[in-house]
Amino acid sequence: MTIVFYLIAAITIAGALAAMLLKSTVHCALALTIAFAGLAVQFLELDAQFAGFAQILVYIGAVAILVVFAILLTRGSEAPKGGVFSKSWPAGLAIAAMVFAVLGWAVLSSTSVLPNETAKPTVSVLEIGNALMGRYVLPLEIIAVLLTSALIGAVIVAKHEKGSAK
Amino acid sequence: MIKNADQIFVLLQHWVMSFFPHALQSLVGVLLSVVSIICVFPALFAISVLLERKGLGRMQNRLGPNRVGPLGILQPVADGLKSLTKEDIVPTSADAVVHFLAPVFLVVIVFMGYAVLPMGRNMTLVNLDAGLLFFFAMGASTELSVFMAGWSSRNKYSLLGAMRAVAQMISYEIPMLLASLVVVMMTGSMNLGRIVDVQNQYTWGLPHWYIFTPWGFAAFLLYATATTAESNRSPFDLPEGESELVAGYFTEYSGFKFALFFLGEYVGMLSVSGLGATLFLGGWSAPLAILNWVPSWIWFFGKVMLSICVFIWLRGTLPRLRQDQLMNFAWKFVLPLSLLNLIVAGLWRFMGEGLTRWVVCSAILLVAYVVMARVGMRKERFGPRSYRYAE
Amino acid sequence: MIGHVTALQGYLLLAAVLFAIGLAGALTRRNAILVLIGIELMLNAANLNLIAFWRYGPHPEALTGMMFAIFSIAVAAAEAAVGLGLVIHIYRFTQTTDLGQMNRMKG
Numbered sequence: 001m002t003i004v005f006y007l008i009a010a011i012t013i014a015g016a017l018a019a020m021l022l023k024s025t026v027h028c029a030l031a032l033t034i035a036f037a038g039l040a041v042q043f044l045e046l047d048a049q050f051a052g053f054a055q056i057l058v059y060i061g062a063v064a065i066l067v068v069f070a071i072l073l074t075r076g077s078e079a080p081k082g083g084v085f086s087k088s089w090p091a092g093l094a095i096a097a098m099v100f101a102v103l104g105w106a107v108l109s110s111t112s113v114l115p116n117e118t119a120k121p122t123v124s125v126l127e128i129g130n131a132l133m134g135r136y137v138l139p140l141e142i143i144a145v146l147l148t149s150a151l152i153g154a155v156i157v158a159k160h161e162k163g164s165a166k
Numbered sequence: 167m168i169k170n171a172d173q174i175f176v177l178l179q180h181w182v183m184s185f186f187p188h189a190l191q192s193l194v195g196v197l198l199s200v201v202s203i204i205c206v207f208p209a210l211f212a213i214s215v216l217l218e219r220k221g222l223g224r225m226q227n228r229l230g231p232n233r234v235g236p237l238g239i240l241q242p243v244a245d246g247l248k249s250l251t252k253e254d255i256v257p258t259s260a261d262a263v264v265h266f267l268a269p270v271f272l273v274v275i276v277f278m279g280y281a282v283l284p285m286g287r288n289m290t291l292v293n294l295d296a297g298l299l300f301f302f303a304m305g306a307s308t309e310l311s312v313f314m315a316g317w318s319s320r321n322k323y324s325l326l327g328a329m330r331a332v333a334q335m336i337s338y339e340i341p342m343l344l345a346s347l348v349v350v351m352m353t354g355s356m357n358l359g360r361i362v363d364v365q366n367q368y369t370w371g372l373p374h375w376y377i378f379t380p381w382g383f384a385a386f387l388l389y390a391t392a393t394t395a396e397s398n399r400s401p402f403d404l405p406e407g408e409s410e411l412v413a414g415y416f417t418e419y420s421g422f423k424f425a426l427f428f429l430g431e432y433v434g435m436l437s438v439s440g441l442g443a444t445l446f447l448g449g450w451s452a453p454l455a456i457l458n459w460v461p462s463w464i465w466f467f468g469k470v471m472l473s474i475c476v477f478i479w480l481r482g483t484l485p486r487l488r489q490d491q492l493m494n495f496a497w498k499f500v501l502p503l504s505l506l507n508l509i510v511a512g513l514w515r516f517m518g519e520g521l522t523r524w525v526v527c528s529a530i531l532l533v534a535y536v537v538m539a540r541v542g543m544r545k546e547r548f549g550p551r552s553y554r555y556a557e
Numbered sequence: 558m559i560g561h562v563t564a565l566q567g568y569l570l571l572a573a574v575l576f577a578i579g580l581a582g583a584l585t586r587r588n589a590i591l592v593l594i595g596i597e598l599m600l601n602a603a604n605l606n607l608i609a610f611w612r613y614g615p616h617p618e619a620l621t622g623m624m625f626a627i628f629s630i631a632v633a634a635a636e637a638a639v640g641l642g643l644v645i646h647i648y649r650f651t652q653t654t655d656l657g658q659m660n661r662m663k664g
Contacts, residue, residue: 062634063637
């Protein structure tokens, strides 16, 4: 495994840790952006260029901004009273540690012959387009319906209702 | 000889690379290209700033700057010296880390967009297969730095300006993507080099540029509108209008950081002009087949500077749009028209060669424009004035 | 146990670490938006898993893993939008995003 992998993995994990540990919500959102960027570079390392650029475009260009807007609209930038972690935080931490232990054990003790390190897949956007319109056309249409319904739903949920209690 | 003039930068690069051992050659080649991009585009930025101030001045019936150097040509040098030596003030309650990182982030991301632009024959830094997607991914990331700048200043006006700017940028991102998507659809590739190659053909001496087709013309106009809004330029510059919000999201920046924001904005403008030239105006190809002897990079930079002049012209001519008018315009006019444009482009492809498709497609687009612009955006009837106070 | 770690195992471990961090954050933070951030991290970790298996799997030219990851990105974006809309709506009623204070069924 190359030095690039270790470097980007370190940055990603640092960003994710900062996103979950910092006090200020906006700083958490910005650290999340660093984690997203690190993951996009990992996708590029794995020769999945379309997925990497789509990750930057969608996550950093849209989801991060959405999160930041929501933080600002709900006054999340003020200091919270009563601490930032819930009262049962040891339980949450223990559960996460156990999940990681199980996953890590499953990964490290597997004896599969899977790794295909020599053949580098060259995927062109043309092939992705053909696949989307050919083999994966049903998921594509379902995603379109899903996104439309999510759009309408989010607008309805978040808009001001006329005459309701503010 | 003509070919040498056309490829002069490529030949220079190969000549410098030949001095280095074989293992280092590709690294040196890439470094040379990167350094030349970082030198050329800020130089173009200086020229654009000067052009803008003189041009706006003439449009407003006054001379622009004319003290520094003959006809004010050295004004950008004076501006640069001023911003380098000005004191860098950071407000006490500002978030120091984010405040520092915002202009850095902006400038880095904006320069990344140049990696995929074909600036001449064989003159693309990285000929990515998904080049257009990469460019738009970089464009989408700049919005976050605008927000960072506005939020970290702990200033109500900055935050308001930043929110407005981000809302405007997200709204106009979709029409920009859809307008470019038409070009991808008709070319069959997201590779910018391939898009230019397809437009580099000539029929009766006239080029196959996409702007000369009905859907391409509509897409170009929509793209121009969307990128004017994306760069926060007039008439969409409410977030940074001087008379509205002090200076918007970069109120609290002074000295070099302000210069970096300014640089980032203009370099961003240059890069979207470059992309517009690549997608619609044929990139580095000449307008007439007989003019092919002029080097390709001259055509590219000429088209970019022409777009900058059009930006400056728009700034001097049109009044500023209000925020709700701007958002209305994006979601209710530009977006439906760009979707319609996609359909019309598909119709164009399936109608086969001939005059019919020109007439039909132009007719559909014109009718849609007239219906939506004249009828759909008519002013609302004004009732009695109602007040809504802040709670 | 840790003999030679292949590249695939490296990526899977990275994904597991990110998943665990996201899970820990989603379970322990009080702000509703930070819980959503944790969920986004978990989805991203799953995406990394998918792409790693696509790359090192037997048939990368079938594009299954990359398609799955792209659809997952789209679904995650939609879910983030709806989730944040809900958080904003709840904020309007309770004037807080603190999950520790949302312990009543009434209202």
